[in-house]
Amino acid sequence: MTSQSASLELASERWTDPECPVARALDLVGDRWSLLIVRDAMDGVRTFTDLQRSLGVARNILSDRLRRLVAHGILAREIAPSGKRQEYVLTEAGHDLFTTVLALRQWGERHAFAPGESHSVLLDDTAAVVPELQPASHGGQSLTDRNTRVQKVETRP
Amino acid sequence: MTSQSASLELASERWTDPECPVARALDLVGDRWSLLIVRDAMDGVRTFTDLQRSLGVARNILSDRLRRLVAHGILAREIAPSGKRQEYVLTEAGHDLFTTVLALRQWGERHAFAPGESHSVLLDDTAAVVPELQPASHGGQSLTDRNTRVQKVETRP
Numbered sequence: 001m002t003s004q005s006a007s008l009e010l011a012s013e014r015w016t017d018p019e020c021p022v023a024r025a026l027d028l029v030g031d032r033w034s035l036l037i038v039r040d041a042m043d044g045v046r047t048f049t050d051l052q053r054s055l056g057v058a059r060n061i062l063s064d065r066l067r068r069l070v071a072h073g074i075l076a077r078e079i080a081p082s083g084k085r086q087e088y089v090l091t092e093a094g095h096d097l098f099t100t101v102l103a104l105r106q107w108g109e110r111h112a113f114a115p116g117e118s119h120s121v122l123l124d125d126t127a128a129v130v131p132e133l134q135p136a137s138h139g140g141q142s143l144t145d146r147n148t149r150v151q152k153v154e155t156r157p
Numbered sequence: 158m159t160s161q162s163a164s165l166e167l168a169s170e171r172w173t174d175p176e177c178p179v180a181r182a183l184d185l186v187g188d189r190w191s192l193l194i195v196r197d198a199m200d201g202v203r204t205f206t207d208l209q210r211s212l213g214v215a216r217n218i219l220s221d222r223l224r225r226l227v228a229h230g231i232l233a234r235e236i237a238p239s240g241k242r243q244e245y246v247l248t249e250a251g252h253d254l255f256t257t258v259l260a261l262r263q264w265g266e267r268h269a270f271a272p273g274e275s276h277s278v279l280l281d282d283t284a285a286v287v288p289e290l291q292p293a294s295h296g297g298q299s300l301t302d303r304n305t306r307v308q309k310v311e312t313r314p
Contacts, residue, residue, distance in 0.1 A: 020262075021262045021263070022193070023193060023265075025262065025264050025265035026261060027189070028265075035183055036173070036183060039180075095301065096264060098302045099263070100257065100261055100264055104178075105177075105178045107178075107257055108177075108178030110253060111185075112181035112182055113178070113181070118310045119176050119178050119181075119310060120178065120309045120310055121308050122307055123306055124300055124305050126294070126296075130300060130305055131295055133256050135256055137281045137283070137285065143259075144252065145258075148282070149200075149279070150278070151279075153276060
């Protein structure tokens with residue numbers, strides 16, 4: 001159902017660069033607040049009030065980003081077990097942003113902190129720090145932007 | 158030299174959430190145009206004119222994002238071999254965004270295209286499609302937001 005509602009929305013999206021998956025991903029979630037909302041949802045923050053408290057973002061911006069994330073099939077609205085409050089939960093497409101959020105976290109750890117400056121860490125369920133993502137070929141070769149290339153969609157004759 | 162100039166800038170940055178590496182990364186590059194500029198730089202686009210043509214973005218927005226990316230130590234300005242044109246090249250911190258751009262690409266491929274819709278692909282130097290990033294523990298367990306948790310910085314007494 002998630003992917004169906006996402007597809008409905010996708011059909012009406014005006015893409016910045018329709019054939020590039022990076023650009024489409026950024027059209028959908030490439031906004032600081034959207035990705036911080038997804039980060040908080042991964043940490044279990046579920047209500048407008050708690051998101052607003054966590055992010056310190058203006059209510060109208062938070063409303064707008066939540067509406068967009070729901071429309072894009074990344075968050076779903078649910079009624080809390082109490083039957084009163086509305087909550088926001090990640091869809092499967094939302095949970096699948098884990099790798100992206102992890103990549104951002106690890107880049108931030110490497111480049112956005114001075115030596116010795118403390119930051120939060122991501123732990124697995126044995127309390128070990130999550131290892132760094134290592135892009136690699138099927139043969140195990142380390143991949144970077146220097147040894148990969150984008151093959152564009154061929155224009156049909 | 159890159160990290161030195163980055164640190165200088167970092168000291169004056171006002172962070173959205175200072176102890177969270179995800180948030181710091183997004184403060185630095187969490188903007189659709191910034192990440193699309195980085196994507197294009199990874200593909201070898203080096204001049205203002207070519208970036209403008211590739212992105213179709215307004216010149217003032219492109220100027221602003223380039224200035225920020227240089228200030229943040231992600232791009233560096235260089236004079237072209239001809240000695241005339243100014244070019245923009247990725248610093249090591251910029252190249253290191255490869256994993257983030259790859260994660261965005263792969264999420265986009267999974268969720269932002271309808272079945273059968275064509276998109277560009279990323280190939281390694283044997284022309285094989287780059288495998289999907291698989292977050293895993295040191296022991297090889299697949300990691301998701303459901304079996305990991307953020308440990309915040311402890312407040313000092």
